[in-house]
Amino acid sequence: MKALETREDIELLVDKFYDKVGSDDIIGFFFNDIAKVDWNHHLPKMYNFWETLLFGKSAYKGNPMAAHFPLNEIVPMEKSHFEHWLKLWTETIDELFSGSMAETAKYKASNIASLMAYKMEMARKL
Ligand code: HEM
Structure with missing residues (x-):
């Protein structure tokens, strides 16, 4: 399994991930x-x-x-949506890459997903 180290690696990872998500x-x-995402716009952003x-x-x-928001x-x-998002992200990384940057990508996603789930929940209580 290869290290996650270039822009091309990120493009591959993001493409495969959003294939699954879509x-x-x-x-x-x-x-x-809901968002009716234009993938040609969303993928380069990601x-x-x-x-x-x-x-x-x-x-x-x-x-x-x-x-x-x-x-x-x-x-x-919901929290369950973010957990599922993270499951797909983690699975996709594990299918393609290994090493410390692959672990960092999982770790950072997990932190952001938790924070985002929390912020969405708080916003619903306002
Ligand atoms: C259930 C979980 C999630 C769903 C359903 C979701 C859905 C979406 C959708 C539909 C958009 C496009 C919005 C638009 O252009 O109208 C978007 C944008 C984006 N998402 Fe998520 N997302 C989720 C979790 C996450 C997480 C965990 C991250 C970060 C690790 C993330 C990062 C982003 C970024 C960076 C954008 C682009 C924002 C911008 O316009 O600059 N998303 N997301």
Whole structure:
């Protein structure tokens, strides 16, 4: 298994992950039906996001949390959705990569997913 070390690796990982997400019974509808995501726009944004998070490149300029509040207002984004998101992310990494950067990608995703789940829950209580 290979190390996660280049922009091309991130593109492969993100493509495979969103292939799964797009046809997923539990969270796919957020992308397909609620946000009606334009994948040609979303995928490059996500390459940049992960390149920034993992390799410290300043490719991504945005606010990941803010993008999710409007979705959460339409359909509650529950802890179980984030756990499932993380399961798919972890599975995809394990299928493709190993090593310390692969572990970091799982760890960082897990932290953000927990924080995001918490923020979505709090927003619903306001
Ligand atoms: C159940 C879990 C999640 C769902 C259903 C979900 C869904 C979405 C959707 C539909 C968009 C596109 C919004 C739009 O363009 O209209 C989006 C954007 C995004 N998501 Fe998520 N997401 C989830 C979890 C996460 C997590 C855990 C992360 C980070 C590790 C993340 C990072 C991002 C980023 C960076 C964007 C782009 C924000 C921007 O426009 O700059 N998402 N998400």
